[in-house]
Amino acid sequence: MTHAYLSGLNPEQREAVTLPRQSALILAGAGSGKTRVLTLRIAYLIQTGQVSPHGILAVTFTNKAAREMLTRLSAALPINTRGMWVGTFHGLCNRLLRAHHREAGLPALFQILDSQDQLAAVKRVMKALNIDEEKYPPRQVQHFISGNKEQGLRASDIEAYDPHTRRMAEIFAAYDEQCQKEGVADFAELLLRCYELLSRDEGLRRHYQQRFRYILVDEFQDTNRLQYLWLKLLAGDEGAVFAVGDDDQSIYAFRGARVGNMADFERDFQVEKIVRLERNYRSQGNILEAANALIRHNAERLGKNLWTDEGEGEPIRLFEAPTDRAEADFIVEEVEALQRDGMALSDMALLYRSNAQSRVLEHALFSAGLPYRVYGGLRFFERQEIKHALAYLRVMANPNDDGAFLRVVNFPTRGIGARSLEQLQEVAAEGGVSLWQAARHTPLGGKAGAGLRGFVQMIDLLRDTCSHLSLAEQVEQVLAASGLVEHYQKDKQEAERVENLNELVNAAAVFDGEYEPEETADGSPPLPILAAFLAHASLEAGEHQAEGGQDALQLMTVHSAKGLEFRAVFITGLEEGLFPHENAMMDDGGLEEERRLMYVAITRARQRLYLSFAQSRMLHGQMRYGLASRFLREIPSGLIKQVGGGYDYGEAMEWTGPAPAASNGTGFAVGQGVMHAKFGIGVIVNCEGRGADARVQVNFRDSGVKWLALEYAKLTPL
DNA sequence: ACTACGAGACTTTTT
DNA sequence: GTCTCGTAGT
Numbered sequence: 001m002t003h004a005y006l007s008g009l010n011p012e013q014r015e016a017v018t019l020p021r022q023s024a025l026i027l028a029g030a031g032s033g034k035t036r037v038l039t040l041r042i043a044y045l046i047q048t049g050q051v052s053p054h055g056i057l058a059v060t061f062t063n064k065a066a067r068e069m070l071t072r073l074s075a076a077l078p079i080n081t082r083g084m085w086v087g088t089f090h091g092l093c094n095r096l097l098r099a100h101h102r103e104a105g106l107p108a109l110f111q112i113l114d115s116q117d118q119l120a121a122v123k124r125v126m127k128a129l130n131i132d133e134e135k136y137p138p139r140q141v142q143h144f145i146s147g148n149k150e151q152g153l154r155a156s157d158i159e160a161y162d163p164h165t166r167r168m169a170e171i172f173a174a175y176d177e178q179c180q181k182e183g184v185a186d187f188a189e190l191l192l193r194c195y196e197l198l199s200r201d202e203g204l205r206r207h208y209q210q211r212f213r214y215i216l217v218d219e220f221q222d223t224n225r226l227q228y229l230w231l232k233l234l235a236g237d238e239g240a241v242f243a244v245g246d247d248d249q250s251i252y253a254f255r256g257a258r259v260g261n262m263a264d265f266e267r268d269f270q271v272e273k274i275v276r277l278e279r280n281y282r283s284q285g286n287i288l289e290a291a292n293a294l295i296r297h298n299a300e301r302l303g304k305n306l307w308t309d310e311g312e313g314e315p316i317r318l319f320e321a322p323t324d325r326a327e328a329d330f331i332v333e334e335v336e337a338l339q340r341d342g343m344a345l346s347d348m349a350l351l352y353r354s355n356a357q358s359r360v361l362e363h364a365l366f367s368a369g370l371p372y373r374v375y376g377g378l379r380f381f382e383r384q385e386i387k388h389a390l391a392y393l394r395v396m397a398n399p400n401d402d403g404a405f406l407r408v409v410n411f412p413t414r415g416i417g418a419r420s421l422e423q424l425q426e427v428a429a430e431g432g433v434s435l436w437q438a439a440r441h442t443p444l445g446g447k448a449g450a451g452l453r454g455f456v457q458m459i460d461l462l463r464d465t466c467s468h469l470s471l472a473e474q475v476e477q478v479l480a481a482s483g484l485v486e487h488y489q490k491d492k493q494e495a496e497r498v499e500n501l502n503e504l505v506n507a508a509a510v511f512d513g514e515y516e517p518e519e520t521a522d523g524s525p526p527l528p529i530l531a532a533f534l535a536h537a538s539l540e541a542g543e544h545q546a547e548g549g550q551d552a553l554q555l556m557t558v559h560s561a562k563g564l565e566f567r568a569v570f571i572t573g574l575e576e577g578l579f580p581h582e583n584a585m586m587d588d589g590g591l592e593e594e595r596r597l598m599y600v601a602i603t604r605a606r607q608r609l610y611l612s613f614a615q616s617r618m619l620h621g622q623m624r625y626g627l628a629s630r631f632l633r634e635i636p637s638g639l640i641k642q643v644g645g646g647y648d649y650g651e652a653m654e655w656t657g658p659a660p661a662a663s664n665g666t667g668f669a670v671g672q673g674v675m676h677a678k679f680g681i682g683v684i685v686n687c688e689g690r691g692a693d694a695r696v697q698v699n700f701r702d703s704g705v706k707w708l709a710l711e712y713a714k715l716t717p718l
Numbered sequence: 719a720c721t722a723c724g725a726g727a728c729t730t731t732t733t
Numbered sequence: 734g735t736c737t738c739g740t741a742g743t
């Protein structure tokens with residue numbers, strides 16, 4: 001049998017796509033056609049009649065990736081994708097939990113907490129338990145809770161040997177209890193709840209194991225422990241898992257990703273053969289060679305080498321700037337030159353390690369009048385005004401949702417102060433009921449009482465009028481009745497918020513048109529569109545920035561550049577302490593993860609790659625003097641061409657900073673390069689005292705930042 | 719209930 | 734430098 005769509009594949013890709021039914025690990029290097037292999041694998045399985053769409057489960061990490069897979073799939077084959085489960089881990093778990101909410105112990109209309117909501121919920125629990133936020137920072141507690149859930153652990157599973165951890169576990173337990181009472185689930189809960197449900201319910205487990213005979217996983221290197229356990233459970237003994245990933249692109253260990261899952265997978269799933277996709281269709285030779293050389297400095301690797309037959313292409317350009325501003329100015333010049341040569345701005349990307357670095361770049365771009373687009377920041381459904389509107393909808397859908405209740409009961413203000421709310425919370429706690437129930441049954445006096453009654457009435461009325469309206473109309477009703485729009489209209493500065501609220505109505509209208517209720521197996525009523533919309537809002541926070549359209553330069557962190565490609569890429573701020581980031585060096589494996597991050601950055605470029613760093617930079621309102629990143633030295637110098645200034649790259653570490661100002665009478669000054677017998681070379685970043693008392697702070701290339709007394713430390717000026 | 723001021727942080731991020 | 738958060742003052 002011939003399959004036209006297989007003809008364009010290289011031998012390894014073809015091997016992966018046509019593997020027999022067995023679990024397989026596909027090591028897919030950057031730009032090796034990973035998504036193509038994944039979608040064609042599905043197409044192949046279906047077209048050869050090995051499985052119907054009904055038997056396929058494909059998991060991704062982002063909604064974008066899931067959408068892309070579906071789009072490409074329908075383009076490759078005229079197959080019906082209905083019946084196939086394609087989505088994110090969280091989306092799929094949500095779907096499963098909705099279908100079996102009773103067995104899972106959740107209300108039909110359970111709400112999903114995003115990280116913001118979760119943090120608020122944690123604070124609430126801590127307040128109820130009277131816990132000092134100084135001793136237990138809510139963010140840390142939140143991290144503790146999510147982190148443990150992502151390991152598959154409940155509060156009762158935690159072995160606490162110290163009082164601090166024990167207390168955290170207590171908060172964890174109370175938090176889960178609160179969520180259960182309120183009928184809400186955080187992100188990690190979706191997965192854990194689903195995992196527990198399938199573990200406990202053999203019938204259900206068998207059912208899904210038999211259904212999903214083929215499971216495909218994208219970005220496998222980013223899975224956490226719980227996701228791995230979930231996959232293993234769902235696959236059972238019979239399931240075939242097709243895992244695609246790249247250990248060299250694992251950059252999310254800090255949020256629980258476990259590269260070790262790849263090795264475990266090989267063992268646990270009896271993987272017979274690892275298919276390596278090493279042929280790269282994106283970048284030219286020099287760029288790939290740089291990436292290969294860099295990543296070879298990592299010890300923990302499965303091993304892989306990218307290649308191309310495209311030719312070596314242009315040299316990599318390196319620019320050393322005296323300051324961060326000069327770095328930005330240089331980039332502006334180069335961007336303009338590329339633009340003159342006919343490259344679209346949207347084909348160029350400026351990458352940086354941390355968001356704070358975008359400021360200087362933006363400033364320079366703005367002055368030059370170059371249109372740009374910054375990725376990151378608040379997304380649509382995370383905006384305050386949208387969260388407020390959604391909270392009204394949430395109270396309507398699930399009156400037990402205390403979090404949503406508290407968010408809007410006095411917003412816009414209805415004269416219900418903190419004191420009345422505390423009272424209400426007491427009443428609710430005593431009666432073991434939700435705030436909503438307490439508000440409805442306990443008459444409070446005065447202004448607050450009236451406000452509260454008004455709120456309850458409004459919600460009741462809204463629920464009533466909305467029962468027969470379309471989703472978009474429901475949202476309109478809420479916006480009008482709540483007074484949200486009015487509130488924001490009062491302030492001219494808040495005009496954008498009003499626009500966003502109108503945009504929410506549009507989003508609801510779109511959802512109206514697309515929503516197809518899930519057929520329920522047991523004849524129970526389908527999920528109302530409102531609940532589905534709220535779940536959608538939590539699970540898919542929307543675009544980072546709405547405006548597209550205009551041709552604009554792309555600015556983003558290296559993390560958010562993963563999966564993208566550009567004709568020209570600028571990797572900026574290549575300084576020790578910034579990239580690799582100093583905080584990353586603390587935890588073990590940190591440097592290797594930073595290096596993988598650099599690897600990801602390099603492999604985004606198709607034709608032209610710029611690397612730049614600044615000798616000095618404003619950081620935290622202070623001037624910082626940095627050394628060139630070690631990553632620069634890990635790229636063979638033969639691939640690199642110095643641009644914009646005569647400076648010998650081979651001597652990268654030995655540049656002499658600003659002329660030493662002898663102000664402290666020692667001959668050493670901030671910015672000065674120095675050599676120490678034990679610590680090696682570094683740069684002075686701070687000085688204090690004079691003469692015999694003088695101390696200097698030195699940022700050493702290999703040993704970090706240290707304070708040294710000049711009288712004792714033998715420092716040689718460079 | 720709203721504003722103003724000071725303290726402290728400040729790496730990366732999707733769901 | 735700049736943003737967020739919490740508290741104190743009007």
